[in-house]
Amino acid sequence: MTGGGEALVAKLGDRLAGLRGRITPNAEMDKITWFRAGGMADALFQPADEEDLAAFLKAVPRDIPLMVVGIGSNLLVRDGGIPGFVIRLSAKGxxxxxxxxxxxxxxxxxxxxxxxxxxxxxxxxxxxxxxxxxxxxxxxxxxxxxxxxxxxxxxxxxxxxxxxxxxxxxxxxxxxxxxxxxxxxxxxxxxxxxxxxxxxxxxxxxxRAAMDGVQHHRETVQPIREKTGGSTFKNPEGTSAWKEIDKAGCRGLMVGGAQMSPMHCNFMINTGAATGYELEYLGETVRARVLENSGIRLHWEIKRIGDFRPGHEVQEFLGQLL
Incomplete structure (x- = not known):
């Protein structure tokens, strides 16, 4: 489990002196991901600009893990958290x-x-x-x-x-x-x-007409007002992920607070207080059922990062049908 952010920052000490960006020890990743789930990062660094980011990268030894995240829309953080630094580029820079x-x-x-x-x-x-x-x-x-x-x-x-x-x-x-x-x-x-x-x-x-068409399509077929990460799986060759998920009977399928959207079943949503474990377990359940139903191995489009909480590991395809 992570949570040693202060120790990590203290260990680096003077190496981080002079940086203009913001360092946050024990950063709560559920606050910055659209799923609103997952554990903490040891530390979060938001560089001021490209020069500041370069200085940070030169200062941090290679044995300390680094993970880059964006605005958190296509990201599932596991409940055990993320060791080392998470880098999140600042909007200003x-x-x-x-x-x-x-x-x-x-x-x-x-x-x-x-x-x-x-x-x-x-x-x-x-x-x-x-x-x-x-x-x-x-x-x-x-x-x-x-x-x-x-x-x-x-x-x-x-x-x-x-x-x-x-x-x-x-x-x-x-x-x-x-x-x-x-x-x-x-x-x-x-x-x-x-x-x-x-x-x-x-x-x-x-x-403008093309953009309006895009917006209308999203509002009509996608659960854009839910806590979701967008498309969960990549489209397999020759078919659509949602069609295979639907044929496998997974539309609306739930694990705890995680659900495959009834509106668009390739969108996974947090209906309330889903954990990272529940979201990933649901995804692997869907992969296993699609593989069993159609022989197609769906590949994640959502990026999953961090460590599992001990005793709550999730195997690919639930360890079955491999």
Missing amino acids: FGEARALSDTRIQAGAATPDKRVAAAALEAGIGGFHFYHGIPGAIGGALRMNAGANGVETRERVVEVRALDREGRLHVLSNADMGYAYRHSSVPADFIFTSAVLEGYGQDRETI
Whole structure:
């Protein structure tokens, strides 16, 4: 179990001197994740800007675990908490989007996807309406090639700035990102700080209509007012995750306070006070039942991080049907 945040910060002592960002020992992760569940992080660091983040990475020894989170929308934290530091990019230092030209936008990694869509609308740049319906930030979109409404992030990326574990800066091209469906091949320890994205000139009325269509679709078919992490599983080749979940009889399925939404059964929701264990156990129950019903192995789209609480471990597919 975690909870040794003060000791961790004290151990590093002078190494952290001079940092301008905020350090919070024993940070409650349920306060910053959309599921509102899970344990504490030993410590949370919110860097002031890219330079401050680089200084932090250079200061923290490699044997101390680091985990980067965004706005917490696509994240399930386990009840045992997260050892080491969680890095959460600040809105002030990494949360702005601005037009660079008639077709290009620069966005910080902590910029909500919806804000990028809004900036594109204001600048008359088409091709970003799909971000209006993705409940995340640009850093996560870059990492997982987020997409919706027939458009993916990889279609918009020109270049990405990232820092490695030693605080060295890398400027990555679209080809360097190694994109595939809901995946990039960039090293896991790279932290994206900003990106240049490219669309195309388009009149604002057309862009607004496309964004309104995205919003209407979300409100009609997705449980957007619930405590949810968005799509739980990636779509298998040739079918949709929700169809397979539905065929396996898992629409509305509950484990404790966790439920597969009756409205959209690829959305997992916290109906009240669900624990991280209940949410993950529900997800693995669904995976096991879909595998048994159709032979399809669903893959998580939600990122699960941290340690299990002792005695409350969850095995993949519940340890069955492997």
